[in-house]
Amino acid sequence: MRNILVTGGAGFIGSAFVRHMVARYPNYNIVCFDKLTYAGNIDNLLSVSDEANYRFERGDVATRSAVSRVLRDYHIDTVVNFAAESHVDRSILDPDAFIHTDVVGVYILLDEGRKHGIERFCQVSTDEVYGDIEDGASLEGDRFLPNSPYAASKAAGELMARAYHVTYGMDAVITRGSNTYGPYQYPEKLVPFFTTEAIDDRPLPLYGDGRQIRDWLYVDDHARGVDCVLHFGAAGQAYNLAGENQRFNIDVTRRILDLLGKPQSLIRHVPDREGHDRRYAMSAEKARALGWRRDFDFDTGLEATVRWYQENEWWWRKIKTGEYLEYYQQQYAGRLAAQE
Ligand code: NAD
Ligand code: TYD
Numbered sequence: 001m002r003n004i005l006v007t008g009g010a011g012f013i014g015s016a017f018v019r020h021m022v023a024r025y026p027n028y029n030i031v032c033f034d035k036l037t038y039a040g041n042i043d044n045l046l047s048v049s050d051e052a053n054y055r056f057e058r059g060d061v062a063t064r065s066a067v068s069r070v071l072r073d074y075h076i077d078t079v080v081n082f083a084a085e086s087h088v089d090r091s092i093l094d095p096d097a098f099i100h101t102d103v104v105g106v107y108i109l110l111d112e113g114r115k116h117g118i119e120r121f122c123q124v125s126t127d128e129v130y131g132d133i134e135d136g137a138s139l140e141g142d143r144f145l146p147n148s149p150y151a152a153s154k155a156a157g158e159l160m161a162r163a164y165h166v167t168y169g170m171d172a173v174i175t176r177g178s179n180t181y182g183p184y185q186y187p188e189k190l191v192p193f194f195t196t197e198a199i200d201d202r203p204l205p206l207y208g209d210g211r212q213i214r215d216w217l218y219v220d221d222h223a224r225g226v227d228c229v230l231h232f233g234a235a236g237q238a239y240n241l242a243g244e245n246q247r248f249n250i251d252v253t254r255r256i257l258d259l260l261g262k263p264q265s266l267i268r269h270v271p272d273r274e275g276h277d278r279r280y281a282m283s284a285e286k287a288r289a290l291g292w293r294r295d296f297d298f299d300t301g302l303e304a305t306v307r308w309y310q311e312n313e314w315w316w317r318k319i320k321t322g323e324y325l326e327y328y329q330q331q332y333a334g335r336l337a338a339q340e
Contacts, residue, residue, distance in 0.1 A: 001120065001231075003029045005076045007061050007109065008083030010034035012185040013124070013177070015044035016223040017082065022048045024227070031055045031074045033067075037097075038323050039086065043315060044184045061105035064112060071116040079113050080122040080230060081106060084157075087188055088128075088150045089331055092274055095149035102153035103160070110164045110172075121172040122230045123161040126154050127215065127240070127280045129176065137283040140176075140238045147275050158238070165236040173233035175226050178243040178282060181301065182219030183308040187316050188327065190214075191302070194253055195309045196316050198262045205332050205339075208272035210250030213279040217243030218296035218305075228292040239290065242282035245298040252302070259306040270335035 004021065008014040009032030021030050030048075034040045036058055048054045055074070059066035061083045070076070083105055085091065085098045106123065113121055130138040131145030144159075146152040164170040181191040194204045225241035233239055250267075257264055284292070296304075309316060 001028065001078050003031065003074050003076050004078045004080060005031050005033055005070065005074065007033045007079065007081045010036060010040040010042055010044055011082060011086070012039070012044070013180055013219055013222050014082030015184055016182065016219045017080065017226055018045060018054070019048055020220070020223045020227060022051050022054045026053055029053050029055070029074065031057060031070065031076065033057050033059055033061070033070050034083065035060045039186045041184070041186070041319070062100050062108050064108050067108055067112045068116070071112055071118070076116065077119045078230070079109060079118055080124065080226065081109055082124045084154070085150070088148045089188070089273065090327070091148055091150035091153070093330065095153070098149055098153040102150070103156045106157035107160050110160060110170065114164065114168055114170055119171060120230065121161060121164070121170055122226065123158050123172065123174045124226060125158040125174050125176045125238070126151070127176055127178050127242070127282050128277070129155040129158065130280070130282070132277040133279055133281055137242070137281045138240065139283055140240055140286055147277055162236070171235040173229050173235065174238035175229050175241050176238060176282065177222050177225070177241040178215040178217040178280065180217050180219050180222045182305050183312070184315070185219070187319060190249065190252065191256070191305060192309060192316070194256050195260070195306050196320065198257055198260050198266055199310065201262065201266065203268045203336060204253055204266050205268050205270040205335055206249060206253055207270060207276060210248065210253065210269065212249050212276060213246050213281070214249065215243045215281050216245045216247060216252070216298050216301070217241065217294060218301035221294035221296055225287060225292045228290050229287065232290045239287040240282040240284055241287055241292070242284035243294060243298070244284055246281055247298065255302060256306060259303055260310070268336060268339045270332070270339045
C-alpha cells in the first residue's frame, strides 16, 4: 500500500480519515478525489492542504474517464470509497443522485480499479443496510432489509463490491459504520443541525415521538476503524464499526440543549419521516477482533462536538445560506407549521 485514493474525502467522515491518514502515514501518498457537492467542503481539509503527502483532485466517481485518469496519474494501488449522497431525508425527496453516486459510482470505481490492477478496495457502508432491528444487535452475516432509498443505494453499492470480490477476485473489504457525529458534519444531520439551530434559539424539529434509537459513533473513532479494516480486514469481509452507544433521539436532543444552556421548549415534535427506522444497533465484535476499539464514549464525544460548533461559527454560518435554506424550507417549513 502506497498511493491511496480517498473518494469523498472532502465530506464529514472522509475528511477525518484524510486528516488521520496524512498525519499517521507520512510514507503513503493520500489523494483526495471529490466532486464537491453541497456536502463536500474544502475547508474540512485546510489543516492538511500544505502537507507533502496530500493531493486534491476534483471529480465525479461516476465519470469513468475522470476515475481512470486519477488512478493512472497517481499510480493508485488502494481505493477507500467514502463518496456518497448520505442524507436519508434528501433521498426521500429525490433518490436520483443516490443511484448516480452510491450505486453507479461504486460500480465505476470497482470496474476502473480492476482494470488498473488496484490491490485493495475499501467500501465505506452503513448500519442502515440492515434496516430496522427491534432488539439485539446486527451481525455481519445478517440479511439486508434497507428501508430508505439511501439505505437501498448503499446496500447495492456494497453488494457490487462483494460481487467484484467473488467474481473477479478483487481484494475488497467493507465497513458498516453507526450514526457518526463530530466536527465538520454538514448541518443537516441531527447533531450539527440541532446544535447550530439551538445556538440561534430556533426550534428543533424532532420527528414523531423522538423515541427512535440510533447507535452513535464519534467521527475520529470511525476514521480509525476504516484504517484498521483497510490494513487488517480479510478480503471479501464486512466489518461493523459499531458505536455500541444506543440513545433515543429525544435524549440526544435534550443533552445538546443542556450542553448549550438552552431551554427544552425549543423541541418541537413534528410529523415523522416516511419509512422511519425505529432502531439501529450493531455488534462490534468482529472489528474488535481486528484490534479496533472506540476511544470516545458518547458523553465525552457529544460535549466535544457541541463545543466545536460553538467555537467554529466561521465553518457553519456560511453553509447555512443559499441551497441549504431552500432545502430547509422544503424539508421543515410544512412540518413545523403542522407540528404535533
Ligand atoms: P458527506 O455527505 O458528509 O460527504 C460525502 C462526500 O462525498 C462529499 O464530500 C461529497 O462532495 C462527495 N461526493 C458526493 N457525490 C460524489 C461523486 N459523485 N463523486 C465524488 N464525490 C462525491 O458524507 P459522510 O457523512 O462523510 O459519509 C461518508 C460515507 O460514510 C458515506 O459513504 C456514508 O454512506 C457512510 N456513512 C456515513 C455515516 C454517517 O452517520 N454520516 C454512518 C455510516 C456510514
Ligand atoms: P440523521 O442524522 O438524519 O441520521 P439517519 O437518518 O441516517 O439515522 O437522523 C438521526 C435520527 O434523528 C433519525 O432517527 C431521524 C432523526 N431526526 C429528527 O428527528 N429530526 C431531524 O430534523 C433530523 C435531521 C433527524
